[in-house]
Amino acid sequence: MAARVTDVHQFTKSLPVILADIERLVRQESPSADAAAVAACADLVARLGTTVLGVAPDRIGPHLRWRLGTGPARVLVLGHHDTVWPVGSLASHPFSTLGGILRGPGCLDMKTGVVMALHAVAALADPAGVTVLITGDEEVGSPSSRALIEAEAAGCAAALVLEAAADGALKIARKGVSLYEVRAIGRAAHAGLEPHLGVNAVLELAHQIPVVAQFADEQAGTTVTPTLLKAGTTTNTVAARGSFHVDVRVTDEAEQARVDKRMHALTPFLADANLEILGGPNRPPLPVSASMDLFARAQRLGKGLGLDPVTGVAVGGASDGNFTAGVGVPTLDGLGAAGGGAHADHEHVLIDEIPGRTALLAVLIEELLEESGETHRG
Template sequence: MDVRTFEAALPELLDGIGQLVRTESPSADLAAVARSADVAARLGTALLGAAPERIALDGVTHLRWRLGDGPRRVLLLGHHDTVWPLGSLAARPFSVEGGVLRGPGCFDMKAGVVMAFHAVAALGDPAGVSILITGDEELGSPSSRALIEDEARGCAAALVLEASADGGALKTERKGVSLYEVLAHGRAAHAGLEPHLGVNATVEAAHQILTVSALGDGAAGTTVTPTVLTAGTTTNTVAAQGRFAVDVRVRDAVEQARVDGAMRTLRPVLDGSRVEVRGGPNRPPLDADASRDLFARAAGVADGLGLGPLRGVAVGGASDGNFTAGVGTPTLDGLGAVGGGAHADHEHVEVAELPRRTALVATLVHQLLFGEPPLKQSAPTSRTAPSRPRTP
């Protein structure tokens, strides 16, 4: 198994990616996600010789292949939902020109889904491989979290086919994520006639935003960012309600707990107002211990394939790999497409890297299944309930 195997399969790889990209799948549109699952299931079935189990949770369609039993199990993990609304293809059509593939969701992460199918199909005997393709990752995986965690438990490794970092680097650390919604409750009054009889939820929300913003810690790598803000009803009414969302990113569980505790102790500033905090930790951190041994193996595989030195980087964004690492499964992320522009108009994939990257994944899976003893599992992260606010 080498790069030439996948260079020969490049037309099929591109065709499969094109089919999936042309099937738009914004996370919140359950019918669109179901259509995308149909396409992914068809592509995977043709390559793997087995149909997936379709798992519908809260109306979201997920796909799972368990390809026989072996002495070890390796999980390949990805998602087929995107952030792009229906109609995005009209302005950003799928294309392959000048060695660059474009289209909404191509980099994050439909190319990675098709790469996973080709990598496993090339094994010959895929006994022990699980492939899980979820449909709500871009929302924070509210319906699929337990499915992901249960599938990862007991696996020798979880390989996440999310897009690479800059220059093709693998993602060896990811920050944990917490998501909150802070509600300020006041009392309405006429802003011109009787403003003194009101309790201004807009002002209360402003006080709380300043308090929340101060919870970040740059030295610890913790960011606490108020994002979407709404308040009031009309320009001549003292606002009775206000609310804002908060995005928290942390490097370790200690910081995640510290910020969560501080959020729970928010108190109103204005007399007569009330503050309510919803949400909480969404994804635990993926720390370096979870990926260290797997990255070393992947680097060795890359050297053997002549792919040059691999780089590993820490990133602020989270993925479903945070969940697999959180239950103690060795996890390596960013094994998918090389390119850039996730969630942006310039989203793209470097075509020449598709065979190289797919060869890396296939060889790494083969080695994990048959070549070396299982990796040492790390201690699971304390499980925290998924929060309702959605991750961007």
């Protein structure tokens, strides 16, 4: 391979361009459920990537893929351009770069990471073997991109995920996620005249919620959290239908299977009531074992770049990195922007951290390409 990325200076020098690209991307709002907005953002990411990388991507719905070079894929660089912020959020959360802080809806999660990925790969002397995949449905569980992510990761030496850092730390482990909806079906009746003729879905749900919550296991790190609750039609009608959603986070697949079995074994409490249990495992866990070698490499390379010590943390949130780890590919997450407030009013990015973190990504890709290339030639 030709000249290596050796320092942070080149990304400090190009920071104005990087910031301009981030601004363009943040100003293109892209809530996951708004197909038109996501499609428009995909168009913009395609144009940005074509300019930065010098080649147009493959377009797969709202997902964009750059396969660089003609040989086998060896490193997958993974991100997403959809956000949780509805169209119009710019009015209350405008883009800004004041006092070293970059703000705007989706800036941390994860439009800055998308731009960092493009510029890091563009800095490589020879990016052959790199696949850059930017998806458009991560925030809603990646229903249309999971198979694509797993297929692109297969056979790679590593998957590098550009989700934001956690207080500056790389994400070396993530919990697996399961998602459920528990539906209660009863029978409607007039609440004043004939309540005894009804079967109250609200009461059925009231019995089920504490049962489900007890599936949690604090010692195992398993959380089972009832979340969204809906029931009834009018204030004077016995509720014939109702439902609640359940968010499950686990550290290992055995716990994921245990909770899944218990969820689908739920039975009604009330006579003549019925239950429907929808959902199941959404993402497998990303264990420390999947990231430990890459994390050690990042620590060493970060030291060589003169960065502050690179740290790592296990988190409860999931990402598309769970999928790459789930198919056996070494995966390191949290390589994107440093900042805070993802999904919140104070979402922000620390501008001074962008050059160093982009350089770290570049040298990490570079070293992985060199080593995997030598193995392939051997």
